[in-house]
Amino acid sequence: MKPSVVTIEPNGHFCSDCAIRGAAVCSSLDAAELREFEHLGRRVHFDSGETVFSEEDMTTSFYNVLEGVMRLYKLLPDGRRQIVGFALPGDFLGMNISGRHNFSADAIGAVTVCQFAKAPFGRFIEDRPQLLRRINELAIRELSQARDHMVLLGRRSADEKVATFLLGWRERQVALKGLSDTVPLPMSRQDIADYLGLTIETVSRTFTKLERHGVIEIIHGGISLLDPARAEALAAA
Amino acid sequence: MKPSVVTIEPNGHFCSDCAIRGAAVCSSLDAAELREFEHLGRRVHFDSGETVFSEEDMTTSFYNVLEGVMRLYKLLPDGRRQIVGFALPGDFLGMNISGRHNFSADAIGAVTVCQFAKAPFGRFIEDRPQLLRRINELAIRELSQARDHMVLLGRRSADEKVATFLLGWRERQVALKGLSDTVPLPMSRQDIADYLGLTIETVSRTFTKLERHGVIEIIHGGISLLDPARAEALAAA
DNA sequence: AAAGCCAATTGACAGAGATCAAATCTGAGT
DNA sequence: ACTCAGATTTGATCTCTGTCAATTGGCTTT
Numbered sequence: 001m002k003p004s005v006v007t008i009e010p011n012g013h014f015c016s017d018c019a020i021r022g023a024a025v026c027s028s029l030d031a032a033e034l035r036e037f038e039h040l041g042r043r044v045h046f047d048s049g050e051t052v053f054s055e056e057d058m059t060t061s062f063y064n065v066l067e068g069v070m071r072l073y074k075l076l077p078d079g080r081r082q083i084v085g086f087a088l089p090g091d092f093l094g095m096n097i098s099g100r101h102n103f104s105a106d107a108i109g110a111v112t113v114c115q116f117a118k119a120p121f122g123r124f125i126e127d128r129p130q131l132l133r134r135i136n137e138l139a140i141r142e143l144s145q146a147r148d149h150m151v152l153l154g155r156r157s158a159d160e161k162v163a164t165f166l167l168g169w170r171e172r173q174v175a176l177k178g179l180s181d182t183v184p185l186p187m188s189r190q191d192i193a194d195y196l197g198l199t200i201e202t203v204s205r206t207f208t209k210l211e212r213h214g215v216i217e218i219i220h221g222g223i224s225l226l227d228p229a230r231a232e233a234l235a236a237a
Numbered sequence: 238m239k240p241s242v243v244t245i246e247p248n249g250h251f252c253s254d255c256a257i258r259g260a261a262v263c264s265s266l267d268a269a270e271l272r273e274f275e276h277l278g279r280r281v282h283f284d285s286g287e288t289v290f291s292e293e294d295m296t297t298s299f300y301n302v303l304e305g306v307m308r309l310y311k312l313l314p315d316g317r318r319q320i321v322g323f324a325l326p327g328d329f330l331g332m333n334i335s336g337r338h339n340f341s342a343d344a345i346g347a348v349t350v351c352q353f354a355k356a357p358f359g360r361f362i363e364d365r366p367q368l369l370r371r372i373n374e375l376a377i378r379e380l381s382q383a384r385d386h387m388v389l390l391g392r393r394s395a396d397e398k399v400a401t402f403l404l405g406w407r408e409r410q411v412a413l414k415g416l417s418d419t420v421p422l423p424m425s426r427q428d429i430a431d432y433l434g435l436t437i438e439t440v441s442r443t444f445t446k447l448e449r450h451g452v453i454e455i456i457h458g459g460i461s462l463l464d465p466a467r468a469e470a471l472a473a474a
Numbered sequence: 475a476a477a478g479c480c481a482a483t484t485g486a487c488a489g490a491g492a493t494c495a496a497a498t499c500t501g502a503g504t
Numbered sequence: 505a506c507t508c509a510g511a512t513t514t515g516a517t518c519t520c521t522g523t524c525a526a527t528t529g530g531c532t533t534t
Contacts, residue, residue: 007250020529074385076392082391095377103384140376148388150386151319198492200512201514204514208513395521438523
C-alpha cells in the first residue's frame with residue numbers, strides 16, 4: 001500500500017477540545033503552553049492501508065495518534081514481516097536517534113494523527129523539560145512493553161501467544177473505551193500472525209480452538225471473550 | 238544465584254579517570270558537573286553469578302556498568318527464561334516508570350558498576366536537561382535494539398539467529414576493544430539460547446554446523462570468526 | 475592422577491507449528 | 505441478486521526445533 005490522497009485540514013482544530021488531550025504528550029503542558037503548541041501541529045487523515053511513514057525514511061515529523069489504529073512493523077529483505085506494535089489514540093511516534101524511523105507504520109482503517117514538523121517541535125521542547133520528561137516516560141513505557149513482547153516471542157507457545165494478545169488488546173480497548181467483553185479486532189489475521197511470530201494458519205486454528213473450548217466466540221470484526229478467567233490461565237501458564 | 242558479599246569501596250574513585258566516562262550518561266556533563274556527580278555514585282563489585290537486581294524489586298538505584306557483562310532477563314512463572322539483553326560497560330540500567338525494575342540482572346563473570354541512589358540522582362537530573370536528554374537518547378537507542386530483537390525472535394530461523402547474534406556481539410566487542418575476529422563469549426550456551434529463543438541443544442548444534450562449514454572455529458571461551466562474509470550472508474537472508 | 479561436577483556436545487525421536495493446497499466466507503462492485 | 509477478489513478457515517503433510525537421554529570434555533578438589 002502506498003500513500004494516496006492525504007487531507008490536511010486548514011487549522012480548524014484546537015488542542016483544548018482534542019479527544020486525547022489528557023493521554024498524550026500534551027498532558028504535560030499547561031493551558032498557555034497548549035495554545036502555543038497547537039500552532040505546531042496539523043491534523044492529517046490517512047485512509048485504510050495507507051503508509052504514514054517507512055522504516056528507511058528520514059524522520060521529518062513526530063506523530064500523535066488521535067483516532068484509529070496503526071500497525072508498526074519491520075521487514076526483512078526477503079519480505080518476512082514482524083509487527084513490533086499497534087499504535088492507538090494517545091500514542092506518540094517518531095522518536096529516534098539515527099534520524100530515520102526504525103520501523104514502518106500504516107493505517108488499519110481510517111486514521112487521524114496530529115503531525116508535528118521535527119524542527120519546530122524540537123525547539124518547543126528545548127526549554128520545556130516537563131515535555132521532555134513526558135516523552136522520556138513514554139519511551140521507557142514502550143521499552144518495558146517491548147521486553148514483555150520479547151518474552152512472548154521467544155518463550156511462549158502459540159496458544160499462550162494468542163490468549164495473551166487477546167487479553168492485552170482488550171486491556172487497551174478498556175483503557176480507551178471502557179470495559180466490555182466484546183473485543184473488536186480491526187487488524188487482519190495476517191497482522192496478528194506477524195505480531196505474534198506465527199503463521200496466519202496457526203492463528204486461525206488457535207482462534208477456532210479457543211472457540212471450540214468456549215473461551216471466546218468469533219464474531220464479526222472481532223471476538224467476544226466468554227471466559228476471561230480461562231483466557232488468563234492460558235496466558236499466564 | 239543469590240547476592241553474597243558486595244564490596245562498596247569507600248569513595249576512592251573519580252569520574253575524571255573513569256574508563257567509560259565518555260560513553261555513558263556522564264558524557265553529557267561538563268567538568269564542574271562531573272565533580273558534583275561523582276559524590277552521588279559508588280563503585281560496587283559483583284562476583285560471577287550474583288544478582289544485581291531482580292524484576293520484582295522496587296527500584297532504589299540506577300546503575301552504570303563499568304566493567305564486565307550482565308545478563309538482563311525475565312522469567313515466566315513456570316521458569317522459562319527470556320534474556321532481553323546483555324549489558325556491557327557504558328550501559329545504563331534502572332530506568333522505569335512503575336517504580337520497579339522490569340527485568341532481573343545478574344553478573345556474568347566479575348562486574349563493576351557505578352551505583353546511584355534513586356532520589357539524589359533524580360534531584361541532580363532535575364535542573365540538568367542535558368542529562369535528561371542523554372538518558373532519553375539511551376532509552377530510544379535501546380528501544381530500537383529491542384525492536385530489532387523482536388524481528389529476530391519472531392521471524393528468523395535458528396541459523397539466522399545464531400549468525401546474527403555472533404555478528405552483533407562481535408560488533409559490540411569491536412566498539413569496546415577494537416577490531417578482532419576472535420570473539421569472546423563469556424555467557425553460557427544456555428544464556429545464548431535464552432537470548433535467541435532457542436534451546437541449548439539447538440544452539441550447540443548450530444555452532445557445530447557453522448564450524449563444519451568453516452564459518453567459525455569454536456575456541457575456548459568463545460569463537461573465532463573465520464568467514465565473516467558468509468556469516469553476514471546467513472544473518473541477512 | 476583420580477574422582478566428581480557441571481557445561482557442552484551428540485544422538486534418537488517426537489511434536490508444535492509451518493507449508494502446501496483446497497474450500498468457504500465476506501464484501502465491493504456491477 | 506451475481507460475480508469476483510481477497511480474507512479466513514480447514515485439511516493433509518512435512519520439517520525444524522524441542523525433548524529426552526547418553527556421552528564427552530574441562531575444571532576443581534582431593
